[in-house]
Amino acid sequence: MLSKGRMVILACFAGLGAMFLFFILYANSFQGDLEKVTIQVDSVKVLDENKLNKRAHLDVRFNLQNPTPITLTVSTINYELFANGNRLGEGHLSTEDIPEAGRPILFANNNATLPNTFDLVNSENIANEYSAIMNNQPVKYEVKGQVTIQSFLTAVTKDFDITLG
Secondary structure, three states, X not given: OOOHHHHHHHHHHHHHHHHHHHHHHHHXXXXXXXXXXXXXXXXXXXXXXXXXXXXXXXXXXXXXXXXXXXXXXXXXXXXXXXXXXXXXXXXXXEOOOOOXXXXXXXXXXXXXXXXXXXXXXXXXXXXXXXXXXXXXXXXXXXXXXXXXXXXXXOEEEXXXXXXXX
């Protein structure tokens, strides 16, 4: 037979376990809403060019649309940038080292534009694309990557593949 003290301790642990299980199930219930967020690329523009080092900086603007009733944040966007089918390199936007309250906010039923600077290095493989970009010629961009979207309880990483131009 169990003493009253042991029954109280067992009841406390059972209550904590039930509360922990409820918290996990409640947090995961928001993942469906996070999947509804869409990402687009608004523009890719030249910021500056360093002709001596054969480098340039491009301004890549991501537009995220939040159709949910929950305010969300973006912690990372990792992507590869292509021009006319040729890979230019990888880009990375991260706010992971910023406390959640200071990260870019996706307000409920609203849009947010996030700028990112992409370092473009001219090489033999992309010489034609580099020239077209620097001379403002028509270029078809493709952006492939992943975005991590967070709510106050959970996070979702979504893949994207966007064509621009």
